[in-house]
Amino acid sequence: MRLPLIALIASGFSLVNAFSSGRSKPSFARKPKIPLPPAVARSGPVVSRNGTVLPPLNQTFTFQQLKDHTNPSLGTFTQRFWTTSEFYEEGGPIILFTPGETNAEEFTGYLTNETINGQIAQQENGATIVLEHRFYGLSNPLPDLSVESLRLHTIQQAIDDLEYFANNVVLPMPNGGKLKPDTTPWILIGGSYSGALTSWTLVNKPGLFAAGYASSAVVEAILTFWEYFEPERLFMPANCSADVEAVIAHIDEVFMGSDEKAIQEIKTAFGMGDVTHLDDVASALQSNLFDWQSLLLSSDGGLFFDFCDALEVKDGVNAPAQGWGLAHALPAWESFWTTTYFALLCGDDDANDCLGTHNESQSFWTDTSIDNSDRSWFWTVCNFVGYLQVAAPVGKPTLVSRVVQDAYELRQCEMMFEAAFSSPPTPATAEIDRLYAGWNVTVDNLFFANGQRDPWRYSTVSAPGVELVSTQSQPIEVGPGFHCSDLLTIEGTVNDGVLAVQTEGLAAMKRWIAAWKPKPAAVRRGADGDAVQRLATPIL
Numbered sequence: 001m002r003l004p005l006i007a008l009i010a011s012g013f014s015l016v017n018a019f020s021s022g023r024s025k026p027s028f029a030r031k032p033k034i035p036l037p038p039a040v041a042r043s044g045p046v047v048s049r050n051g052t053v054l055p056p057l058n059q060t061f062t063f064q065q066l067k068d069h070t071n072p073s074l075g076t077f078t079q080r081f082w083t084t085s086e087f088y089e090e091g092g093p094i095i096l097f098t099p100g101e102t103n104a105e106e107f108t109g110y111l112t113n114e115t116i117n118g119q120i121a122q123q124e125n126g127a128t129i130v131l132e133h134r135f136y137g138l139s140n141p142l143p144d145l146s147v148e149s150l151r152l153h154t155i156q157q158a159i160d161d162l163e164y165f166a167n168n169v170v171l172p173m174p175n176g177g178k179l180k181p182d183t184t185p186w187i188l189i190g191g192s193y194s195g196a197l198t199s200w201t202l203v204n205k206p207g208l209f210a211a212g213y214a215s216s217a218v219v220e221a222i223l224t225f226w227e228y229f230e231p232e233r234l235f236m237p238a239n240c241s242a243d244v245e246a247v248i249a250h251i252d253e254v255f256m257g258s259d260e261k262a263i264q265e266i267k268t269a270f271g272m273g274d275v276t277h278l279d280d281v282a283s284a285l286q287s288n289l290f291d292w293q294s295l296l297l298s299s300d301g302g303l304f305f306d307f308c309d310a311l312e313v314k315d316g317v318n319a320p321a322q323g324w325g326l327a328h329a330l331p332a333w334e335s336f337w338t339t340t341y342f343a344l345l346c347g348d349d350d351a352n353d354c355l356g357t358h359n360e361s362q363s364f365w366t367d368t369s370i371d372n373s374d375r376s377w378f379w380t381v382c383n384f385v386g387y388l389q390v391a392a393p394v395g396k397p398t399l400v401s402r403v404v405q406d407a408y409e410l411r412q413c414e415m416m417f418e419a420a421f422s423s424p425p426t427p428a429t430a431e432i433d434r435l436y437a438g439w440n441v442t443v444d445n446l447f448f449a450n451g452q453r454d455p456w457r458y459s460t461v462s463a464p465g466v467e468l469v470s471t472q473s474q475p476i477e478v479g480p481g482f483h484c485s486d487l488l489t490i491e492g493t494v495n496d497g498v499l500a501v502q503t504e505g506l507a508a509m510k511r512w513i514a515a516w517k518p519k520p521a522a523v524r525r526g527a528d529g530d531a532v533q534r535l536a537t538p539i540l
């Protein structure tokens, strides 16, 4: 049975193939992703505190950004942003946010007090901005996502974009050309990858931002990131984790053995009889686990819990903590997969076309047209950050088949970026951690907010074993939330633990903005910074 799309959207469900674009690979490694605030109409006019009618939140503005900060002579490209001065009063801060690795136009909710961004604006009389990250959406230095173009898609270029934007943008508000970071406090906010970018930027550009707020920030680049599944294993219902482990252990035993008939039986029972490569079958089963990442405290579960219910509720009775065991869980998973889940993942596609990753002619690998966030993000994965979501090492419990190892992911790097890699690459994680400090970050006025249930927690400063100490100038708060829960106002409304994190964040901003001083004129930027851009022009 196929759920209507509208029901999926309502439940916060967002599998990459939800709108079959012909270039999705549903079982492809799931990106870190920032949650959206509840959808409300945002097309109407916005009214400022003194009653002035402001442009609607979805009014798109543009900025001429340098294509290459190492070679400004290459000129500029059009970078999109959205902004509002709803809560702004003279002297207030400018609150800059990028949603990171996605088309940013859905994220205008981050201009409002439905998010921590707007709450900070409301408290501090600030203006909010949502900036689209280079190589996402319609903000592209070059007209495609070919390897040649992607050479400009580095973490340092993205950091330099934030600096150049802050120093040069003319905001569509009174005095909008004079609100530069040396005379006006700027706050940088991010979550997930853009949370890491917030930390990395404060490390790389000391003094530029008055403060930073980094939610679920994946600050440490980690090649083999099997720990992605640890918070899930520890916080999901015990019966469900026990049964998932049991099923995966069994599948691994069969897949790594030589009984071809037994192998084919499992594939067929999951409706993947025609999927040629076993690693793709094993990887596809990760999809159910990836659904954990979309969970929020304010929504009632969604697909992840449908999956657990399918395994654990038998004739209306819940399994005990140790689960029902393999004999029930295996056919129950097969049945959930074939009757419900596969259609959500793949629509009407054939299983091998949808889930197979070995056919290099597929458009998923070859299509270099813009606004393909999977491709842009995978460039960052393959070159810089790794975060490969694979099986736990032997000897540790695993929710993921041990067929899924680094090599499985890195082969796909080569498939997608043939012109860059003649063999599976080694992402430069150590270099990134050295350049931008990773877990060792110590800067002033940076607030870290993390969630215990966040699958990305083990790459944040709240990972087990990280000894970074929470201080007044760099607080680290951990709440009971999922990925980036604290960015959404509603998460604090429904959960006191998240509210406490948000309250600490707001208190830190109050402290830092109150103490902030403009830079003395003598050290302000010279001629370069004085260059005034034409007033940001709306795209119609």
Ligand SMILES: *[C@@H]1O[C@H](CO)[C@@H](O)[C@H](O)[C@H]1NC(C)=O
Binding pocket: 048, 050, 051, 052, 085, 088, 089, 174
């Ligand atoms: C309202 O505030 C805006 C700035 O946010 C300012 O430009 C405008 O002059 C103010 N209008 C009145 C009537 O005070």
Ligand SMILES: *[C@@H]1O[C@H](CO)[C@@H](O)[C@H](O)[C@H]1NC(C)=O
Binding pocket: 042, 043, 056, 058, 059, 060, 539, 540
């Ligand atoms: C804003 O949203 C409204 C309603 O969806 C739409 O009619 C309008 O064209 C949008 N404006 C812009 C600038 O995108």
Ligand SMILES: *[C@@H]1O[C@H](CO)[C@@H](O)[C@H](O)[C@H]1NC(C)=O
Binding pocket: 113, 114, 122
């Ligand atoms: C959030 O902002 C709206 C105006 O956009 C205002 O009406 C509302 O009271 C604010 N919410 C809170 C909790 O202050």
Ligand SMILES: *[C@@H]1O[C@H](CO)[C@@H](O)[C@H](O)[C@H]1NC(C)=O
Binding pocket: 237, 238, 239, 240, 308, 309, 310, 312, 313, 318, 319, 320, 321
């Ligand atoms: C067992 O599974 C059910 C259904 O998914 C769940 O509601 C319950 O919390 C689980 N119980 C334990 C102890 O894991």
Ligand SMILES: *[C@@H]1O[C@H](CO)[C@@H](O)[C@H](O)[C@H]1NC(C)=O
Binding pocket: 359, 360, 361, 362, 363
């Ligand atoms: C590989 O993909 C191409 C393009 O979608 C398709 O035409 C071809 O049949 C596929 N080859 C195999 C072996 O599935």
Ligand SMILES: *[C@@H]1O[C@H](CO)[C@@H](O)[C@H](O)[C@H]1NC(C)=O
Binding pocket: 433, 434, 437, 438, 439, 440
């Ligand atoms: C962090 O600090 C530790 C201890 O000083 C050091 O061994 C490690 O290399 C540092 N890591 C990074 C990413 O700088």
